[in-house]
Amino acid sequence: MSKAVPPTGATFVGMPPFPRAARDAVGDAQLRHNLRKATHTIRDKRAVVVDELADWAELRAAGAAIKDRTLRRLDEHLLAVEAAVTSAGGTVHWAADAAEANRIVADLVRATGETEVVKVKSMVTQEIGLNEALAAEGIRAYETDLAELIVQLGEDLPSHILVPAIHRNRAEIREIFVREMGEWGVPAPAGLTDEPAALAEAARRHLRERFLSAKVAVSGANFVVAETGTLVVVESEGNGRMCLTLPETLISVVGIEKVVPTWADLEVFLQLLPRSSTGERMNPYTSMWTGVTPGDGPQDFHLVLLDNGRTDVLADRTGRQALRCIRCSACLNVCPVYERTGGHAYGSVYPGPIGAILVPQLGGVATGKVDAQTASLPYASSLCGACYEVCPVAIDIPEVLVHLREQVVEGGGHRAEKAAMRAAEWVLDDPGRLRRVQRLAARSRKLIPKRAPGPGAAWTDSRSIPAVPAESFRDWWVRERSGPADTAQAGVRPTGSAPAAAVVEARESEGEGR
Amino acid sequence: MRVGLFITCVNDTLYPRTGRAVVRLLERLGCEVDFPLAQTCCGQMHWNTGYGPRIEPMVRRFADTFAGYDAVVTPSGSCGAMIRDNHPRAAARAQDPTLAADVAAVVPKVYDLTEFIVDVLGVTDVGAYFPHKVAYHPTCHSQRLMKLGDRPTALLREVRGLELLGLPGEQECCGFGGTFAVKNPDVSTAMGADKVRHAAGTGAEVLCAADNSCLMHIGGLMDRQRTGMRVLHLAEILASTEKEPA
Numbered sequence: 001m002s003k004a005v006p007p008t009g010a011t012f013v014g015m016p017p018f019p020r021a022a023r024d025a026v027g028d029a030q031l032r033h034n035l036r037k038a039t040h041t042i043r044d045k046r047a048v049v050v051d052e053l054a055d056w057a058e059l060r061a062a063g064a065a066i067k068d069r070t071l072r073r074l075d076e077h078l079l080a081v082e083a084a085v086t087s088a089g090g091t092v093h094w095a096a097d098a099a100e101a102n103r104i105v106a107d108l109v110r111a112t113g114e115t116e117v118v119k120v121k122s123m124v125t126q127e128i129g130l131n132e133a134l135a136a137e138g139i140r141a142y143e144t145d146l147a148e149l150i151v152q153l154g155e156d157l158p159s160h161i162l163v164p165a166i167h168r169n170r171a172e173i174r175e176i177f178v179r180e181m182g183e184w185g186v187p188a189p190a191g192l193t194d195e196p197a198a199l200a201e202a203a204r205r206h207l208r209e210r211f212l213s214a215k216v217a218v219s220g221a222n223f224v225v226a227e228t229g230t231l232v233v234v235e236s237e238g239n240g241r242m243c244l245t246l247p248e249t250l251i252s253v254v255g256i257e258k259v260v261p262t263w264a265d266l267e268v269f270l271q272l273l274p275r276s277s278t279g280e281r282m283n284p285y286t287s288m289w290t291g292v293t294p295g296d297g298p299q300d301f302h303l304v305l306l307d308n309g310r311t312d313v314l315a316d317r318t319g320r321q322a323l324r325c326i327r328c329s330a331c332l333n334v335c336p337v338y339e340r341t342g343g344h345a346y347g348s349v350y351p352g353p354i355g356a357i358l359v360p361q362l363g364g365v366a367t368g369k370v371d372a373q374t375a376s377l378p379y380a381s382s383l384c385g386a387c388y389e390v391c392p393v394a395i396d397i398p399e400v401l402v403h404l405r406e407q408v409v410e411g412g413g414h415r416a417e418k419a420a421m422r423a424a425e426w427v428l429d430d431p432g433r434l435r436r437v438q439r440l441a442a443r444s445r446k447l448i449p450k451r452a453p454g455p456g457a458a459w460t461d462s463r464s465i466p467a468v469p470a471e472s473f474r475d476w477w478v479r480e481r482s483g484p485a486d487t488a489q490a491g492v493r494p495t496g497s498a499p500a501a502a503v504v505e506a507r508e509s510e511g512e513g514r
Numbered sequence: 515m516r517v518g519l520f521i522t523c524v525n526d527t528l529y530p531r532t533g534r535a536v537v538r539l540l541e542r543l544g545c546e547v548d549f550p551l552a553q554t555c556c557g558q559m560h561w562n563t564g565y566g567p568r569i570e571p572m573v574r575r576f577a578d579t580f581a582g583y584d585a586v587v588t589p590s591g592s593c594g595a596m597i598r599d600n601h602p603r604a605a606a607r608a609q610d611p612t613l614a615a616d617v618a619a620v621v622p623k624v625y626d627l628t629e630f631i632v633d634v635l636g637v638t639d640v641g642a643y644f645p646h647k648v649a650y651h652p653t654c655h656s657q658r659l660m661k662l663g664d665r666p667t668a669l670l671r672e673v674r675g676l677e678l679l680g681l682p683g684e685q686e687c688c689g690f691g692g693t694f695a696v697k698n699p700d701v702s703t704a705m706g707a708d709k710v711r712h713a714a715g716t717g718a719e720v721l722c723a724a725d726n727s728c729l730m731h732i733g734g735l736m737d738r739q740r741t742g743m744r745v746l747h748l749a750e751i752l753a754s755t756e757k758e759p760a
Contacts, residue, residue, distance in 0.1 A: 023700040032704075336687045340704045380698065382691025382705070383562055384654035405564030421565050428523060428555040429571050438527050458696035462703040463734025466528050473526045473533035477549045 011132065012157065015347030017376035025341040031167055035342050038166045042333045045279030046390070053275070063272050064394040066265045067257075067324035071314060077226045077259045078305065084229025088291020090301040095253075098128035101306050105130060105218065105251055106137045108302055112249050114139075114215045120233060120240040121145035122220030123161060123327055124255050124306060126349040127362075130218065141218065142184075142210055144239040146203050153180040159343030159351060162277050162329040167342045170194040181206050207239060217243040217298070221254045222326065223269060224303075226261050230290040231303070234273060234283045244287045250298035255306050257314075257323040269326060272392040276328035309362035316366060318403040322357050324393040329354075331387035331397060337380055346380065347373050353387035356380050357400040365404055368411030375411070378404035416455070431474070438472040445470070515634075517545045518583035520576070520624070522593045522726075523555040529726045535753035535760070536589050536627060542753075543635055552579045557604070558596040563693045566604065570613075573604045577616040585634060586620065589627045589749050591656030591725045592692075597624050599659060626656065627749055628665040628724055638668045644754045645675030649718040651709065651732070653725045654687050666724055666748055673751060679716040683708065690731035706735045714741050724748045 015021060025031060050056050070077055082092045095101035109117055117134070119125065119141050131141040143152045150165040151158050154176040158164030165173065174194040181188045186206045192198060219240070223232040231252055233240045244250060260266050274283040292301050314320050332338045332352030343351030348359040356377040363370045365378075378401050387397040409418070427433045445468035452460045459465065471479075517540060521533045533549075540547045556576060557569030576597065580586045588594045598621055605617040631637055650670060656662045670678050689695065689705025696702075709732055713721045721736075723729050726747050733745035746760060754760035 019698050019700065022698060026700050026704040336689065336705050337698075337701050340701055378564075379694065380701075382654070382687050382689060382694045382702070384687035384691065385658040386654070386685070386687070389658060402562055402564070402566065405562075406566055407564075409564040417563075421560060421563070421568065425560070425568055425571075428557075429575070431552055431554050434523065434526075434554050441527065455696065458699040459734075461699060462706070462738060463731060464737035466730050466734065468528065469530050471530060473521050473530035474549075474551065476530050476534060477537075478551070481549070482551070 011129070012347045012349065015344075015373055017373050018341075018345055018347070018380040019376065021345040021347060022337075022341045022380070025345045030169070031342055032340065034167055034169045035339055038163065039333045039339045042163075042279060042329075046276060046330060046333065049275045049279050049281055050390075053271075059268060059271055060392055060394055062268045063326075063392055064321075064324055066260060066268060067393055068321075070259055070261055070265075071257065071320065071323055074256060074259065074314065077261055078256055080226040080261075081224055081229055081259055081303075081305070084226065085291055085301075085303050086229075088229050090229070090291040090303055093302060093304045095304050095306045095308070097308050098306075101128050101253055101304050101308070102130055102133035104302075104304050105253065106134055106139065108249070108251050109134065109139050109216055110137065112216055112300075114249075116140045116142065116214065117216045117218050117251075118210055118214040118243050118247065119143050119145075119148075120217065120219035120243045121148050121164075121235065122218070122253065123349060124220045124253050125218060126158065127255075128253070128306065128308060130253065142214075144207050144210065144243055145235070146200065146237055146239070149203055149207070150176060153177070153184070157344055158349060160329060160332055161327050161350065161352070161354070162332075164343075167344070170196060170199060173199055177202050177206075185209055207242075211239075211242040211246055214243070214247050216249045216251070217247040219244060219250065219252045221252055221258055222273070223266055224254055224259050225263055225266055226259050227263065228290055230288050232266065233287045234270075234285075235287075236278060236280075236284045238285050241285050241287050244289060245297045247298055249300040249302075250289075251302045251304065253304045253306055255308070256310050257325075273326055273328055276326075276330040276390070276392040309364065312364065312366065313358075313361045316361065316403075319357070319361050319366070319400055321395045322354070322361060322400060324395055325354055325358065326393060327354075328392055330390040330392065331395075334386040334390050335381075336384060336386065337382065346377060348377075353381060353397045353401075354395070357395075357397055357404060360404050360408075365407045365411065368407070370411070375408045375413075378402075378408060435472070435474055438474065441468045442470055442472065515545055515584050516582075517547050517630075518580045518586045519547055519549045520553060520556075520580065520586050520588040520593070520597075521549065522588060522590045524727050524730070525589060528730070529747065532589055532726055532747040532749050535747070535750040536587070538758070539627075539631075539640060539749060539753040540587065543631065543637060543640060545635075548583070550579045556593045556596045556601075558593055558600075559692055561596065561600055561604070566600075567607070569604055570608045573601050573608075573617060574613055576601065577605075577613065577620045580620050580623070581616065583623065585630060586624045587627055587630045588624065589724065589747060590727070591626055591653050591660045591662065592727060594624060594626045595655045595659035597621060626660050626662055626724060628662055628669060629660070631752075632665045632668060639672035640669060640752050642673040642752050642754050643675055643756050644673050644751045644760060646720055647677045647679055647716075647718045648720045648722055648751065649679045649681040649713050649716045650684070650748070651681055651688065651713070651721055651723045651728065652684055653723050653728045656724045657685065662724065669752055670722075670748070673754075676751070679718045681716060681721075682712045684712075688728050688732050690728045692727070695731055702731070703735070706731055710735050710739060710741060710743075714743055718743065720744055720746050720751070722746045722748045722751055 147165040160166040557572035688709040689702040729745040
């Protein structure tokens with residue numbers, strides 16, 4: 001091994017706001033092709049296995065209800081988790097934020113005397129930047145999930161919750177393996193092809209050495225069952241099972257919203273999750289462990305329960321439904337925006353529709369303290385509703401997006417937009433003014449340029465402006481259908497604070513229709 | 515039956531042809547149509563862009579203007595959904611029980627044009643003639659929020675001379691999304707380009723939908739690309755006859 005520290009990859013820090021990042025992404029033909037193929041494949045697979053369940057709607061409603069019920073008494077359930085894990089021989093740590101969680105994990109690893117850890121794929125450890133924090137302490141964190149391995153070896157960033165290397169095709173993956181594997185351990189075999197089976201075999205041989213030598217593992221968890229203090233990891237490759245059973249020490253970092261009260265509750269999610277995420281009827285490797293079992297598996301188990309903004313999300317009546325999320329990625333796979341930009345454009349570890357509602361909330365958008373990049377995320381949606389339709393826990397993502405847009409607007413800035421919206425209100429609050437504006441547009445319709453200057457270019461760069469008609473529908477109706485009495489009601493009674501001159505002009509303008 | 519037509523501000527200003535088609539169509543089907551002149555806008559642009567707290571006057575105006583009708587018909591899936599789903603929320607937020615009651619009274623009477631024709635009038639053959647190849651785009655809010663289902667295509671299938679062609683990827687958003695189209699113009703255009711490609715690939719002459727705002731975006735792209743297709747609101751096809759073709 002020639003490199004002193006493992007690749008911790010790039011970071012999302014300093015990414016431009018979504019529209020700017022998206023501009024580059026939509027222009028990348030290879031990326032567009034990779035994403036179109038991958039998202040449509042998973043999307044179609046999910047649709048098949050969801051449609052075959054007659055009670056999917058009921059399962060979905062049950063999933064949402066269990067999460068909501070649990071979140072309402074989250075404090076009590078978390079104390080139950082702590083008591084159960086402790087009595088089963090584990091140690092529970094509470095972390096208020098990313099820095100505290102990273103410090104706890106680093107201290108625990110250092111206490112073992114080890115300088116390497118193996119990792120089970122985990123979103124929450126990416127959320128807190130654990131690999132980078134450990135690297136700063138001289139500890140190497142090795143990803144063992146195939147896609148995370150591809151991302152780590154390529155010094156890249158994840159672009160999807162479930163399949164973080166979705167932006168790579170197999171030729172690119174082969175190239176990364178050939179170039180990088182030898183730097184960190186078992187090299188790629190000579191003559192490696194880009195056949196999926198050959199790539200998987202190369203990864204298997206590379207990782208096997210890692211599993212057998214690792215003394216410490218770090219994981220997240222998909223669920224924590226409060227009644228017994230049991231953690232659950234759901235994965236497809238068996239790398240998780242290796243990490244959770246072979247090392248001597250296991251440290252699991254878990255967001256506080258991952259609790260389910262009982263095993264009966266868990267059953268619902270073990271049906272919802274695999275069908276929604278990988279399009280499988282049953283999950284391949286479901287690992288469950290409760291504290292420490294003498295003589296079997298890790299003998300030192302630590303659970304780090306992480307808040308990192310979650311209690312603030314819980315306090316928001318509309319936004320809190322985001323905490324139901326089970327990280328299945330179904331919303332990413334159906335999202336027409338994600339399909340065209342990929343995950344990197346979102347500038348955060350949680351991309352796609354769920355990221356657009358989760359990241360701003362975890363970052364404190366309600367308090368108006370987020371940066372321009374984070375504030376751009378709630379607008380990264382056409383509100384088409386495809387995400388809500390597939391969400392297995394019925395998170396109304398469009399509703400939350402609109403709610404967060406209001407928080408962004410309240411947070412200040414957007415001066416030109418606010419002025420435009422106020423002007424639109426002034427016109428739309430009164431039919432007389434609307435009619436006056438319509439007539440102005442009709443009179444000057446020949447003057448409207450094909451390509452607009454300034455902000456209007458955002459429309460006309462790619463689309464023609466519709467031809468303004470000589471007569472609005474309103475004017476046609478008055479001319480064709482109404483008598484003078486109706487015309488008098490044609491909205492010529494401006495109310496509110498219109499300047500007197502405008503009122504007079506509106507009345508004069510109205511007169512033309514009689 | 516006394517029908518109040520909520521034309522929507524976009525149609526009123528930019529697509530009066532659609533409004534005239536709705537009037538002609540509904541009158542042909544025996545309805546008494548009125549266009550109350552006090553109407554303006556449903557507030558959708560403000561609501562969806564983060565200015566929800568500002569739309570209370572528009573919500574109040576809508577409820578007052580349309581209180582006296584047996585049915586309120588609108589030729590826009592997204593405006594219809596705005597009224598049905600969000601006017602009650604806006605009224606609740608205003609904490610005005612009178613407004614909430616007025617909104618609650620008017621909302622159940624609001625219909626998308628196709629819902630009104632199929633469900634209320636009980637008609638699928640509206641006596642239309644339109645001898646062209648047509649593809650139908652079931653716009654996101656028409657399908658997911660208004661849940662129009664197969665009503666629009668049931669109506670189109672009965673139009674004499676019309677050949678309805680399947681649109682690949684029909685459930686995918688065209689990329690308009692209101693202010694999304696200008697806040698994220700590159701993604702919006704990329705989405706629209708795929709929609710145009712799918713539509714042109716069908717061999718249809720006309721792409722129709724039940725919402726002119728989506729068609730403004732798709733049609734604008736088609737025009738720039740010299741696609742040689744046109745977009746048309748569903749109402750204009752349904753109003754079309756041998757005597758008065760669309």
